[in-house]
Amino acid sequence: MYTGLLHTHKLLVLLFLIHYVVKLLLLQLGKSEQLAKYTKVTKVPEMIISFGFLATGVWMMLQGALFNNLIVIKLICIFTAIPLAVIGFKKSNKALATLAVILIIASYGLAEMNRSKKTGKKIDTSAAASPLEAGKMIYENSCVNCHGSDGKTGNSGAKNLAATTLTIEEQKERIRKGKNAMPAYSDEIISESDLDAVIEYLGTFKQ
Ligand code: HEC
Incomplete structure (x- = not known):
């Protein structure tokens, strides 16, 4: 169950990330017509994807995902990124939109780092008798x-x-x-x- 959620979550986050990179590229390149078109076409899928990754994320936490500092920073990044992205793209503000996408990428990177961090430190077993x-x-x-x-x-x-x-x-x-x-x-x-x-x-x- 948890593992299925994890895979779905990762896939949805990746789609969300790619979607916002595409939007940012269109904005940066000044292709406002294409951006408007793309935003219109992807409106419903975007809603489904964002709802999906938030829901799977919350669900995993309820199923006993381990909390640590990295996860908290990741949550702060993502919940800052979403309103920034909404405002940034609505107002065609390149700086805000870029910041939002950087935050989305950062939270994705943090999730990956979290995996290696969970192994923790080496345990000294020299005192063990057997x-x-x-x-x-x-x-x-x-x-x-x-x-x-x-x-x-x-x-x-x-x-x-x-x-x-x-x-x-x-x-x-x-x-x-x-x-x-x-x-x-x-x-x-x-x-x-x-x-x-x-x-x-x-x-x-x-x-
Ligand atoms: C962050 C949680 C976590 C920690 C910490 C962890 N494991 Fe696991 N372990 C898992 C998960 C999740 C699986 C199932 C992976 C899968 O097959 O999807 C697993 C699977 C295993 C399996 C394979 C079991 C099977 O029948 O497939 C072994 C063996 C195992 N862990 C040993 C360890 C040992 C030894 C440690 C400590 C050095 C450890 N694990 C630490 C989460 C953890």
């Missing part, structure tokens, strides 16, 4: 927000780790590469040996 303990340390710090302490919580569309059908290798690959809302953890964040330790810890959920 690999299993090291795995638990990493899990409790980096994974628990989405997967829950029993591995079964599904925040942000996270999969139930106690019921995974993936092989060990596939699980490792998923942790390294990420998927949908699942962040990608490079070996700078989780070393090879720590990755083995986390996998060992995930195994305890199955019992």
